[in-house]
Amino acid sequence: MDTTTIGEIIRGDREVFPPYLYSAYRATIKRSPHLPLLEVPLTLTELTGPGPAISEITPEDADLTRNAGTGGEAIGQRIIVTGRVLDENGDPVPNTLVEVWQANAAGRYLHKRDTWPGPLDPNFLGIGRCLTNEEGVYRFLTIHPGAYPWKNDPNAWRPSHIHFSILGPSSRTRLITQMYFPGDPLHALDPIMNAVPEPYRSRMIATYDHSVTEPEWALGYRWDIVLRGPNATPFGERKENE
Amino acid sequence: MGKAPVTPTQTVGPFFHPCLLRPDAVITTLIKPETEGTRIRIEGRVLDGDGLPVDDAMVEIWQANHYGRYRHPLDQRPLPLDPTFIGFGRTGTDEEGRYWFETIKPGVVPFDDQQDQAPHILVMVFARGLLNHVVTRIYFEDEPANASDPILQRVPEERRGTLIARREEVDGSVVYRFDIRLQGEGETVFFDV
Numbered sequence: 341m342d343t344t345t346i347g348e349i350i351r352g353d354r355e356v357f358p359p360y361l362y363s364a365y366r367a368t369i370k371r372s373p374h375l376p377l378l379e380v381p382l383t384l385t386e387l388t389g390p391g392p393a394i395s396e397i398t399p400e401d402a403d404l405t406r407n408a409g410t411g412g413e414a415i416g417q418r419i420i421v422t423g424r425v426l427d428e429n430g431d432p433v434p435n436t437l438v439e440v441w442q443a444n445a446a447g448r449y450l451h452k453r454d455t456w457p458g459p460l461d462p463n464f465l466g467i468g469r470c471l472t473n474e475e476g477v478y479r480f481l482t483i484h485p486g487a488y489p490w491k492n493d494p495n496a497w498r499p500s501h502i503h504f505s506i507l508g509p510s511s512r513t514r515l516i517t518q519m520y521f522p523g524d525p526l527h528a529l530d531p532i533m534n535a536v537p538e539p540y541r542s543r544m545i546a547t548y549d550h551s552v553t554e555p556e557w558a559l560g561y562r563w564d565i566v567l568r569g570p571n572a573t574p575f576g577e578r579k580e581n582e
Numbered sequence: 583m584g585k586a587p588v589t590p591t592q593t594v595g596p597f598f599h600p601c602l603l604r605p606d607a608v609i610t611t612l613i614k615p616e617t618e619g620t621r622i623r624i625e626g627r628v629l630d631g632d633g634l635p636v637d638d639a640m641v642e643i644w645q646a647n648h649y650g651r652y653r654h655p656l657d658q659r660p661l662p663l664d665p666t667f668i669g670f671g672r673t674g675t676d677e678e679g680r681y682w683f684e685t686i687k688p689g690v691v692p693f694d695d696q697q698d699q700a701p702h703i704l705v706m707v708f709a710r711g712l713l714n715h716v717v718t719r720i721y722f723e724d725e726p727a728n729a730s731d732p733i734l735q736r737v738p739e740e741r742r743g744t745l746i747a748r749r750e751e752v753d754g755s756v757v758y759r760f761d762i763r764l765q766g767e768g769e770t771v772f773f774d775v
């Protein structure tokens with residue numbers, strides 16, 4: 341791992357964002373651009389974006405323990421994951437789409453390319469979505485995802501994580517990332533996580549929050565997400581405008 | 583610099599399809615029958631450094647409407663909004679690395695108070711092995727305004743072609759072909775935006 345080649349080509353915040361090439365994560369080797377990114381002025385194209393884009397979101401979409409449509413409940417440690425989507429000024433980003441996906445409690449994805457012998461859970465799809473409210477808050481009820489093996493290097497295991505996709509108010513704020521859980525010994529071994537330099541890696545780790553935990557029900561985790569740039573464009577007013 | 587700590591990006595990984603490409607989240611056809619503008623189809627492939635298809639990518643596009651107006655609160659210019667057109671598309675690549683969209687050719691949009699930009703579509707590609715997505719633009723081969731586009735002018739001439747979709751006519755309809763090469767020969771120009 342000490343001989344990892346770390347590329348110079350980085351989009352966005354050069355200190356915080358991972359480089360395209362991080363050879364310990366082998367899939368980057370043939371997919372990372374070799375030529376420098378072109379710096380250009382931001383235009384209306386980059387400063388605008390699709391907003392919520394998806395019309396029909398139901399409250400059930402945010403409950404991954406029961407949204408499989410089977411009437412049954414997913415197996416696993418029930419958890420609440422909540423936080424705020426903020427801009428760089430710390431202001432909330434309301435009414436933006438947050439999409440999440442994750443492995444089940446055994447570390448298995450419901451996906452044709454996930455074939456390791458972890459059991460599937462018929463009551464768990466591992467997908468959810470919601471819109472942030474006026475305070476920028478998102479909230480999901482789910483189960484703690486398991487770690488799972490992958491073929492990056494011998495005996496490689498990904499730490500437990502939840503994938504997040506956020507549209508944000510513009511093309512420039514588009515973010516896909518992963519949320520990790522505190523205290524996981526696999527963090528130090530994971531090249532995807534470690535492609536982000538310290539001390540910024542810890543921004544991807546949620547905090548256990550006992551005030552989010554609900555008695556006789558679910559453990560609570562809090563994780564705030566900060567998008568690039570100021571949020572000058574409240575989508576909450578869109579419907580009235582059109 | 584802002585006050586809040588920006589969240590780093592991570593790869594979309596290989597298992598995003600059931601979530602990000604669930605049937606009601608995929609938008610390959612951006613238009614309705616009543617949408618105003620010239621119908622076009624965009625087709626292309628996403629290829630890796632060996633020229634092999636990237637069969638597990640997600641492609642998103644964002645564009646202005648026929649009049650060059652973005653459906654966004656920041657764009658308050660007195661141009662018509664088309665109620666049938668958002669301008670956002672999202673799809674996955676197939677086993678050959680192919681993607682396609684059915685849309686309309688966007689109008690001219692401003693660069694600044696003095697200059698316009700040639701019609702173009704913003705493209706973002708996400709995939710396993712991309713720790714951050716890549717951002718590029720589609721321009722149109724048969725568009726005279728390309729010659730004075732202020733973004734294209736900033737692209738080294740020998741690489742400008744990677745941003746220009748080739749026009750083809752297939753069964754009487756217009757197809758623009760736009761391949762995205764992540765790395766190596768003919769590497770697509772990606773922007774640091």
